[in-house]
Amino acid sequence: MKPSLEDMQVFLAVVEARSFTLAADRLERTKSAVSQAVTRLESDIGTRLLYRSTRSLSLTEAGSEFYAHCREIKDIYNSAIAGLRNSGDKLAGSLSVTAPHALCEPVIIPAIIKLAEQHPQLRIRLLANDSPMDLIESQVDLAIRVGSLALQSAKVSKLGLLGESLYASPQLIEKLCGIPSDLTELQNWPHIANDWQGMPLKYELKSGIQVKATPKVRCNSLHDIVQLTEAGIGIARLPDIIARKKVANGTLCPITSVAAAPIHYMHLFSKRPPTKVQTFIKAIKSELQTCSKN
Incomplete structure (x- = not known):
């Protein structure tokens, strides 16, 4: 059988803790479950990875080489997860927005200019359209709409009044x-x-x-x-x-x-939208306030 990634991470924890007991505490498992995971891993690989005794454990030659690969896999995994979590907090990448023509010149364009100057790594796509759009099909992150709205599956919030x-x-x-x-x-x-x-x-x-x-x-x-x-x-x-x-x-x-x-804004994010979307919404609100004062 192919070794499981979970058993590989248990093995990694044992090596770095230099103890089955400490590894079990860190993983919040029983010592027996940790020992079984390492034994199962060795069986799946077909070679011994650890020398065990009642007082110590050490890596075999194969175990030392395998540990390096397990460490690399964990680093890649952590990096991938961190990248996904942080991607929504970076004002970089692409941001697609649709808005009615009435708001583009006085509100949306000034907001885009400010964000483009402040965040040069952010790429913005504007679709000026007075008609409703399918946000998924059009790959739109944020939709600005004026007037009453039909029943929506998107998250809708009020921005202000026109x-x-x-x-x-x-x-x-x-x-x-x-x-x-x-x-x-x-x-x-x-x-x-x-x-x-x-x-x-x-x-x-x-x-x-x-x-x-x-x-x-x-x-x-x-x-x-x-x-x-x-x-x-x-x-x-x-x-x-x-x-x-x-x-x-x-x-x-x-x-x-x-x-x-x-005036409403709409999006399809299940929870809070990414930071770049939130930042753009704040920029639009600021421009609307400026327009109302002039």
């Missing part, structure tokens, strides 16, 4: 004779919508008013929606952190606030 408002160009507002005092009249304005917003469009305003509309233009790119809105094609629901610069430049005007949408 403020959103309806925006339009100054030209469109002037053309339609200004912002109406009765916000339900916004349903008669031309609307630009993202594909994920559904049909018909439904806006729940902070005031509690609900607005329904049929979009004039639908688009799956936030960047394109912003451009179309600036061009005066219609009114659009945009994240405040995206539209803020446009408002400052005078190309967009806020019409009214929409109820804030929750």
Whole structure:
């Protein structure tokens, strides 16, 4: 029979303790069980490894050579286990993240820049996508999502809130004779919508008013929606952190606030995610706080 790795480690413990009794104590086994393991090992190998007496033990020539191999195997084993345990604590290797376009420019990209500068051994992969993704199939470590979520097998935690408002160009507002005092009249304005917003469009305003509309233009790119809105094609629901610069430049005007949408992060790790994932989550939270202050 082939010698078992467990018996080899018992033999190693006996040699290093220079005693069956001490080895048994260290292994938390009986002296009889330790002795049987060494005897079984010698039988499986077909050669004597130890000279035993009531007062001492010593290695045979074969035992001395075999001990060196057992020591090497144990060192490799310990190194492999330590490597696995520590790999999740190192900010190195690869980190794959998916996030909606609305958060990429103001939040995700700044977080990536900081981590890339602070941890040059970390390789980051960003998948900008507004649609749900299969985290396993896409090999994604961390998913950032906005809005309500369907039932998930992934671990989900809340990151914060994304403020959103309806925006339009100054030209469109002037053309339609200004912002109406009765916000339900916004349903008669031309609307630009993202594909994920559904049909018909439904806006729940902070005031509690609900607005329904049929979009004039639908688009799956936030960047394109912003451009179309600036061009005066219609009114659009945009994240405040995206539209803020446009408002400052005078190309967009806020019409009214929409109820804030929750921001979540998701992962498939059974316990706590690796340190690199936790660090990225903290970086995102920091960027969100910065955006909320500006």
